[in-house]
Amino acid sequence: MDNFEAGAREHLLSLNVDENGSESKIEVKGLTRCLDKGVSILQNVSLDIPRGKIMGIIGPSGSGKSTLLRALNRLWEPPSGTVFLDGKDITGIDVLELRRKVGMLFQLPVLFEGTVADNVRYGPQLKGKKLRDEEVYKLLTFADLDPSFFNKPGSELSVGQAQRVALARTLANEPEVLLLDEPTSALDPISTQNIEDVLVKLKSSGMTIVMVSHSIKQIQRIADVVCLLVGGEIVEVLNSNQLSEAKHPMATRFLELSS
Ligand SMILES: Nc1ncnc2c1ncn2[C@@H]1O[C@H](COP(=O)(O)OP(=O)(O)OP(=O)(O)O)[C@@H](O)[C@H]1O
Secondary structure, X not given: OOHHHHHHHHHHHHHOOOOOOOOEEEEEEEEEEEOOOOOEEEEEEEEEEEOOOEEXXXXXXXXXXXXXXXXXXXXXXXXXXXXEEOOEEHHHOOHHHHHHHEEEEOOOOOOOOOEHHHHHHHHHHHOOOOOOHHHHHHHHHHOOOOHHHOOOEHHHOOHHHHHHHHHHHHHOOOOOEXXXXXXXXXXXXXXXXXXXXXXXXXXXXXXXXXXXXXXXXXXXXXXXXXXXXXXXXXXXXXXXXXXXXXOOHHHHHHHHHHO
8 A cells, every 4th residue: 555545535534533532424313203193204214324434225115215315415304303414403504505415315306407518517606606618527527427428418318427427416416425325326337337336436435425226236235234124114224235145034035126
């Protein structure tokens, strides 16, 4: 390991522990969501999301994965005292500030009107900062898009290209956490691999990533930790290389059927 690598590693290790000595970037404590009719979508969910790691969330359709993810940046407002970012209750953080820190990418990207560059500049512009052309190029390259996309209208892109622009747009806010809801399910295998490579790069720069995916193989490729959600409850949290050790009957059946 050369000096630079050693220094970078030390820096990353120092990112792993905050002032409270906690290794969790996000803590979820007893999160429940009930519908008006009394049906519960999430039941007493408690989860530690490790800092600087990729956590995969898997589970059958309708098990509450998206609801849990959306609670983490208040797209669904969790009750106070249930979700904490760096030890702070997120319901007490200004919502725009929170969403800058905790960015989100959806299954299908929605680009704003205008060019690719307009899209990438959107977030910083809201704070009164105009990204320089070179900064936009850098973000596009990072998201694995050729710089020639700079002036293209967003409406002329394929879904895979638009997803990478959406990623560059999210990264322009310099988030600390990235939430992904099945970000590659509409993409071809090459675009999928490109996005996965970018996610792994982001993790090595210290970012915390939480990804809902229906692909067990994808989770095994890139996640460090996996959370299995069944019927609104967390039934297992495992290292991604230990998925075969899941014990909960629904979890084992789900894993058998999806592999
Ligand atoms: N706003 C809402 N109003 C009523 N029901 C909802 C609402 N949001 C989610 N649900 C229901 O809650 C359950 C969990 O939904 P959620 O989208 O979180 O599941 P999921 O695990 O992400 O599903 P999928 O894998 O199919 O995307 C589903 O039964 C869904 O119909």
